[in-house]
Amino acid sequence: MLQQRVAVIDLGTNTFHVLIAEVSELGFQKLYSEKIPVRIGQGGISEGMITEEAQERALEAITNIHQTLQQYKVPNNKTWVVATSAFRSAKNGKALAEEIEKQTGFSIQIINGDKEAEYIYQGAKTALDIGNTTSLIMDIGGGSVEFIIANQKKIFWKKSFEIGGQRLMDQFMRTDPITELDIQRMNIFLEEKLWGMSEVMFNYSPKVLVGCSGTFDTLAEINDKRYPEGESLRLSSTEAEMDLDDFHEVYQALVWKNRDQRLKVPGMIEMRADMIVVAVCLVRFVLDRYDLDRIRMSTYSLKEGFLSKKMEEDLD
Known part of the structure; x- marks a missing residue:
């Protein structure tokens, strides 16, 4: 495996997690890691909705993440974005994921709980x-x-x-x-x-x-x-x-x-x-x-x- 620069973004219900790493046959080396308290579940998750305010926080955070990835020269095709509980359970979770894709060019995978457990x-x-x-x-x-x-x-x-x-x-x-x-x-x-x-x-x-x-x-x-x-x-x-x-x-x-x-x-x-x-x-x-x-x-x-x-x- 050639050395490559990649990123993984975990769109959690409370926190958006960002990892930028250099990967090679020897493993991965973290270049940048950040946890952003976006709290998209606040005020709506128990009712099965992501509130308007939470959506705004999510879009602002993802715009900043996108800029960081550009600074680190990570291409979109080596950026994996995974979305979890709020996106899979909220009625408007899929619509928010689509809006993020539209604004950034990222491709978002909304994963089920089994897959989430596997990655953990x-x-x-x-x-x-x-x-x-x-x-x-x-x-x-x-x-x-x-x-x-x-x-x-x-x-x-x-x-x-x-x-x-x-x-x-x-x-x-x-x-x-x-x-x-x-x-x-x-x-x-x-x-x-x-x-x-x-x-x-x-x-x-x-x-x-x-x-x-x-x-x-x-x-x-x-x-x-x-x-x-x-x-x-x-x-x-x-x-x-x-x-x-x-x-x-x-x-x-x-x-x-x-x-x-x-x-x-x-x-x-x-x-x-x-x-x-x-x-x-x-x-x-x-x-x-x-x-x-x-x-x-x-x-x-x-x-x-x-x-x-x-x-x-x-x-x-």
Whole structure:
């Protein structure tokens, strides 16, 4: 494979992710990476619509991304744009994708949840060695959450659930800080939505949770700041670990605070300050419900997984 410059854009419900990389037979080298908090699910995703304001934010963000790609001299035929939950579930998702295509010349793939889970798995196993240990891989998006039971060699089971952070916020974060009652309501809702997972989890018995990007990046960053310099739990630029005691301490440090207080927590970033509460409640539910005893974190997710898959196919 000749060295080539390529880009992957992941149009998520909460965030647009951009990756520009040089690829060769040796792998890929990141040249540019950005996360843009577009929040296209805000104010409409639970009603199955992308609001006018959200569409404007999306078009502005994609125009800026297009300019960045031109600066890096990435051709459109080496730019892959993948759209997920909001685009596939909103009544006007396809129309927004078509408008983006019209304005940029990009070709957008609106992928289903199964395909999304596949790319997330590919990203996780590129970032870290899952090994022979059967693990539960989890990615929390704004619109959907993907679960994959797998080891380094194969996927045993995968499923996407429309229970992403924006949807949970719309339904359960009626006050800030959230109340104990609303957390209980959310747990009952999650029990119902994820009921089919219990049997699968029992059959495969994973003990390790591998959390991908987003929420887990922020949890790793907050946890890191709690330790003296030189005692980082980041094992590499693409992998970190967190024990359950640390997770529960970070959970307590976040969940009962309001937005301004959360922003003062070392390691917190503004784009995660709203959704982090329902996200950590979801992680806690999964850890407790499925009796997981270890957390590993991958900084790679869908876009890196998509690129890895493309490279396996020789970038067709």
